[in-house]
Amino acid sequence: THSSRPQRLLRAVQKGAVRGDARSVVANIDRFCHHSEWAMNIGDEKGAILDSVVSEVNPALALELGTYCGYSTVRIARLLPPGGRLITLEFNPEYAAVARQVIEWAGLEDSVQLVEGGSGDWIPQLKEHFGVQSFDFVFLDHWKERYLPDIHLLEECELLRKGTVVLADNVVCPGAPDYLAYVRNSPAYQSSYFQSHLEYTKAVDGLEKSVYLGTTDA
Ligand SMILES: O=C(NC/C=C/[C@H]1O[C@@H](n2cnc(C(F)(F)F)c2)[C@H](O)[C@@H]1O)c1cc([N+](=O)[O-])cc(O)c1O
Numbered sequence: 001t002h003s004s005r006p007q008r009l010l011r012a013v014q015k016g017a018v019r020g021d022a023r024s025v026v027a028n029i030d031r032f033c034h035h036s037e038w039a040m041n042i043g044d045e046k047g048a049i050l051d052s053v054v055s056e057v058n059p060a061l062a063l064e065l066g067t068y069c070g071y072s073t074v075r076i077a078r079l080l081p082p083g084g085r086l087i088t089l090e091f092n093p094e095y096a097a098v099a100r101q102v103i104e105w106a107g108l109e110d111s112v113q114l115v116e117g118g119s120g121d122w123i124p125q126l127k128e129h130f131g132v133q134s135f136d137f138v139f140l141d142h143w144k145e146r147y148l149p150d151i152h153l154l155e156e157c158e159l160l161r162k163g164t165v166v167l168a169d170n171v172v173c174p175g176a177p178d179y180l181a182y183v184r185n186s187p188a189y190q191s192s193y194f195q196s197h198l199e200y201t202k203a204v205d206g207l208e209k210s211v212y213l214g215t216t217d218a
């Protein structure tokens, strides 16, 4: 039986990265994806933009949709303030199993809660299940056609507050046109675009940062 790409990525981490050293976990995944196999991690170039936004927000509570192998999970969790927490949702059990081990290798298991399942099922349960009031930071990197329905769901479940920062990967490639039109035209968001490149390639891609302003009704 042959291994999967996430399993080969995990093995590269376990072989090359220092246990407990999040920076070396990130560096080894990037080395694997640059030199061995491309994988859909946000990568080093867009990752630096993610880092700067997370550092600016300094979230006590963050949400990530789309864990995959845990690369951006580790990038975000390593920058959280003391006591800060990251909840990350992953639909695919095999990816979730790999991500758990990547997060553990980075020594960040105490500040990360990985939840297996779909956004439609889990977003409405986050308040009661995890005692969440609202998120300070949300990172969207899951199925691109789910960005728009899921930001509406986050609004409906009152999981965003005035000033919550929502950062979305891949708004150019593969693209999330309906999501982009919404956050750029809605009075409920102050949106800005960070041009970059698709992970490990020269193709253009970018991140959209949208600050939730709250609703107009009383
Ligand atoms: O398709 C891309 N990403 C899709 C990523 C999808 C990942 O998000 C998970 N998910 C689904 N629902 C949830 C939740 F949370 F809702 F439950 C989590 C899926 O199981 C998968 O691991 C992609 C593609 C390219 N590319 O170049 O083709 C580049 C990229 O950076 C990309 O992110």
Ligand SMILES: [Mg+2]
Pocket: 040, 041, 042, 141, 169, 170
């Ligand atoms: Mg992505």
